[in-house]
Amino acid sequence: MSTGSRPLALPPNVSHDAFSRFISACEVIVGRENIHMVTSKEDLADGSYCEPPKTHDPHHVVEQDYFVASAVMNPRSVSEVQELVQLANEYRIPLWPTSIGRNSGYGGAALRLRGSVVIDLGKHMNRVLEVNVDAAYAVVEPGVTFAGLHEYLVKNGLREKLWIDISDVGGGSVMGNTLERGVGYTPYGDHWMMHCGMEVILPSGELLRTSMGALPQNPRTSVHPIHQDAGNKYWQLFPFGFGPYNDGLFSQSNLEIVTKIGMWLMPNPGGFQAYQISLPRDEDIHQAVDIIQPLRLQMIIQNVLTLRHILLDAAMLGSKTNYTSDTEKPLNEAELDAITKNLNLG
Structure with missing residues (x-):
């Protein structure tokens, strides 16, 4: 060029x-x-x-x-x-x-x-900058994927101590999925709620560290750039202590470029049990939600729940021609019922 x-x-x-x-x-x-x-x-x-x-x-x-x-x-x-x-x-x-x-x-x-x-930002700025085992958090750059963070934990012998949540696909950006308010499936599945501390470049080119990161770890006595300063040791621990909590301005917005983000990781709970409940009819969903709501409010169910329609799984398991000879029209209720029976799903 x-x-x-x-x-x-x-x-x-x-x-x-x-x-x-x-x-x-x-x-x-x-x-x-x-x-x-x-x-x-x-x-x-x-x-x-x-x-x-x-x-x-x-x-x-x-x-x-x-x-x-x-x-x-x-x-x-x-x-x-x-x-x-x-x-x-x-x-x-x-x-x-x-x-x-x-x-x-x-x-x-x-x-x-x-x-x-x-x-x-993903090609070169793709480092896991820190993983703190005792406080269960990581600090990552924009190009770090869920798979990349997992591999970092495995490579450094931390997989038995800390887990990461994931939102369907491991190749996505930890930071990008968090800023887009993505969710996963563990108690740590609301990624936005589990972030703590951001470093952003404002439209003016100025650098801003949110939450406790706005408080320097040490008095500035040198002339090197601010982003080279060590972050406050409480930066990834508590988001509300110093200054305004303005992180929401930098979620799905055009007010900044995020260059670092802190993420709380999940202490290894020792195992998990997954459940899938199939509901035979669409109208059953109303009663299911009424049953689930108080269990979620009381944190008896801590995980993020997903309600899936049969066509989501059908599309994963085959093309439309697997289920009907008429590919020009939407599937009718009888065809949907046949798919649920064929796939043994709700």
């Missing part, structure tokens, strides 16, 4: 000359090898779940290049993210941050403003 290359889509109200100067300045920050400019439709490959595209919407329902990036950048550190944000302010360039991009339910990593610059 040359500095003068013209992207397939420029950011709104940005000239080619200004964009070229912006790219040249970005090369100084992250290196030319960490910038990919989208110059033609040939650059747009829909990829796969494990390798989703960052350039465009992999599940496009309009033209493939309708939601397309002008460039994708791979910063290697918090300071590089800060510099990119400050530079984008200077040139009025819209940014679209992403971590892993594997949440296909939300359209993957797809940007929603044509010509935006995608900041891919």
Whole structure:
């Protein structure tokens, strides 16, 4: 890619000359090898779940290049993210941050403003920064997946002491799933409730640490960047003690780029027992919910519960042609009943 290359889509109200100067300045920050400019439709490959595209919407329902990036950048550190944000302010360039991009339910990593610059935090910023066994928490960067955190615990001999929760797919980002208010299945399954302490880059490029992280561990006597300071030792322990609890501003919003997050892990309970209850008719769900509600309110059932329709499992176990010869029409009640009987499910 040359500095003068013209992207397939420029950011709104940005000239080619200004964009070229912006790219040249970005090369100084992250290196030319960490910038990919989208110059033609040939650059747009829909990829796969494990390798989703960052350039465009992999599940496009309009033209493939309708939601397309002008460039994708791979910063290697918090300071590089800060510099990119400050530079984008200077040139009025819209940014679209992403971590892993594997949440296909939300359209993957797809940007929603044509010509935006995608900041891919998952390629290089993918470290487990800390695991504290006594306090049962981890601090991770955006690119750490559930599988990656699990492998870290196994590699470091911590799997018998700490468990992580997971939201269906192990290849998703721990941070991304938490900020999207995802849920799993253990008592620690509400990931947002189990996060504690965030480090974010504000739209101005300033760095903010939430909760107890806003209180320095030691008085600042050096001139190195704030993100290099050791976090307060209570940062991942208690979210409410110092300053306002403003984490909700940084969940599913465009007010920040999150670069670190603390997650409470589950002390190994020694085992678990899973249950699946099948209900033969849709109308049975009303009574089931009435039974479950007081048990959840009293924390007798601590896990997150999932109510599934038969078609979710049917789609996992076969295509529509496995269940009907008429693939043009929705399945009727009789066909749904036949599927439940065939799969021995509710």
